[in-house]
Amino acid sequence: MRVSRYFLPVLKETPSDAQIVSHRLMLRAGMIRQAAAGIYSWMPLGLRVLQRIEKIVQEEQQRAGHIPLLMPTLQPAALWRESGRYDDYGEEMLRIKDRHGRDLLYGPTNEELITDIFRSHVRSYRDLPLTLYHVQWKFRDEIRPRFGVMRGREFLMKDGYNFDVDRESALHAYNRHMVSYLRTYERMGLKAIPMRADTGPIGGTHSHEFLVLADTGESEVFFDSAISELNLGGRSVDFNNWQECAAIVDEWTQPYARTEETHDPRTFELEVPEERRRSSRGIEVGQIFYFGTKYSEPMGATVAGTDGTQVPVHMGSHGIGVSRLAGAVIEACHDDRGIIWPEAVAPFPVGIINLAPKDDKTSDICERIVRGLESSGIEPLLDDTDERAGAKFATMDLIGLPWRITVGPRGIADGYVELTRRSDGETEKLGPEQVVEKLIDIFRAAGLTN
Template sequence: MRLSPAVRVSRYFMPTMRHDPSEAQIVSHRLMLRAGMIRQESAGIYSWLPLGFRVLKKIEQIVREEQDRIGAHEILMPTIQSADLWKKSGRYDDYGKEMLRIEDRHEREMLYGPTNEEMITSIFGDHAKSYKNVPLMMYHIQWKFRDEIRPRFGIMRGREFLMKDGYSFDLDAESGRKSYNKQFLAYLRTYARMGLKAIPMAADTGPIGGDLSHEFIILAETGESEVFCDKALLEFDLTKTAIDMDDADAVQAMVDKVTGPYAATDEQHDQTAFEAEVPEDRRVTARGIEVGHIFFFGDKYSKPFDAKLTTADGEQVLVQSGSYGVGVSRLLGGIIEASHDESGIIWPESVAPFKVALINLRQGDEGCDGVCEDLYAKFQEAGVEVIYDDRDDRAGVKFSDMDLIGVPWQVIVGPKGVKGGFVELKNRKTGDREELPADAALAKLAE
């Protein structure tokens, strides 16, 4: 989806709020409502308004690019699935009341899919029959529904959510683990590109199944669980590490580096081994939020669907599979939890709704209007996403709103600056300000 590079606040739908809504219990929920990013329609179900939708699409695109990078192919499966698929796998009753069950006009049992292991296995099994068809990874980015008994915390624990779920298919378990490792590293890179410190943690497989699983936890003071890890995990950044994702040995070595003896754990596990292995000066205790979960479950789903491949020797074997989920909409809330201050959101540039907020301190002043209109046009020409606050309102209101929505850079134009031949450039994250000519500010932000 192509996002327009520029909007005027006077013509934009951005219903900001001055005060914290009483129903919001956590920072991300509070700030998303105040910034006019979402609107609650019913318990755990939200409309995404223009500002929130822009960020959601930015996050989705990063997830998509990192899946494409490792050779996964994007498809799109329906939200509504046949109950027969789930009965065939034996999981129809596993989800209990979390699963929204539907009966169509022909009295066929249907459901709003919470995940897609059954459907993707059926698709693959019907069409792939030979060892020549693997390895294969496919993914889609689709809305899910889980009827949480107590939806809360805004999009962090809603009933409807946007998710990337990917699936791997391999001839044997060894090959399957290679696909798992590729996804593992793709996840680390995905989160790093969003400005997040994410740590992988060995996890229970739950109703998905299998014996190999990792959760990915981003650190935030408001996180729901306590996490213990080696400082080395926080220093690791895959985006700064060159690695050939088709080199299985190199990929395995990198995964081993991150999941070695100093891997992360949480408060539900025995800390004795962790404290014995990690020197005291390297131990980190923090709060974390889960934003992704990956699984390798072998033939759990290929067995009931009889998904088999013929080997080079003519033998028929069950397909080995894994699944890989990223909470795309949940990530948006997680980023806010990890990056905010008392004034509002602080977006990393990679996912910010706009790169620049252009603030006219005296709308209607010929000099201020002229400089702003010129900059607004030039930002668009340079491909810089800009939101121009052209409202006839007090400067304090404009400063408050632009801080609240968290755009990384603010270009402030006032009568004093126009007279002196400069604009003020503010970094939202650091608060640093500098005065410089308008063209210099443009050149700096267009780099």
């Protein structure tokens, strides 16, 4: 993509409405534009990030054996009356009437719809286990939306629902989700810690929230520093293996890690040596629940068990805040010049700065680099505009692409271009062919190209 033909409305000054760093940077980098309080348009650069995050979420869900579908944003009130939540949910639910006066609502979540789908099509324990999920826009009419996409009213969320024949298999589904969530966040370049959490209005007996540590997080969290050392690395996981999933869950839930709602200072001091006790702010980027038969019983979601009698299914639900993650990544990865995207979610993997677009030789080298990268499936963003060099550098730093290639007459005269890593500014001089080869190697090693 060429900057001259792209739509990248960056701002030099910080809009006064934005308070936290991710909101400021998303506005300045031209990723989002507010349409109303807590409601945003996703501009081209922001959409690319959102889509890359969603793609990782989708791939990891499917790797764990979960089945995608797509439920609507508008839902009939009747189903919510059936579960009793139409009245319970309160003002946060956006209620709408259609032209016939029928009550609709803009879905804040989908337990009722999914349970309705399940009960009308699944009859036997033989159809289980089943986990259905979708990635869909939700609306919660927050009293006070803030922090940009981190706490918007409209937000994109992956929500999934597991149906199992009994408690044990539903708990395996719980474990399976925890492992797949750990993989999901790790692939995005994030450290997200599962913390024992309150089950809140969704109810149930088990729940963990996943928190990304960041100063601007909305919750206070307490944890054993040992948990931040853990990572899955490239470990391959058999998601059908109950013991294997349970072992990983044990590993990650043994160290103390709780949000303020469930935090118990005495246990904390008893279990965790003083030098490993940590407290921090955290951004919640996902939550998993096991709630048994809470919805299946009142809504009649039953299957025929092995002995032929009808039993209510055991369920759980699981969510990942896809749009919120775009903000959370920035909170975790930025400096005073702008965003520093992890390679896995960057809107473009590489930015190329042409310092002399009017110089044929320089432009020619840029074109060759672009073609070289594109032939390996790497799409760079080429700044071919007539801006000042300083402005181009500043914009490139702001939008935070992981790698920058600087092409100018000065270097070309000596046969090199410069490759700079955004995260630490490390720069090396390479020939135009070498820079392409080197990047291809890097992205291949990271599994981001073929």
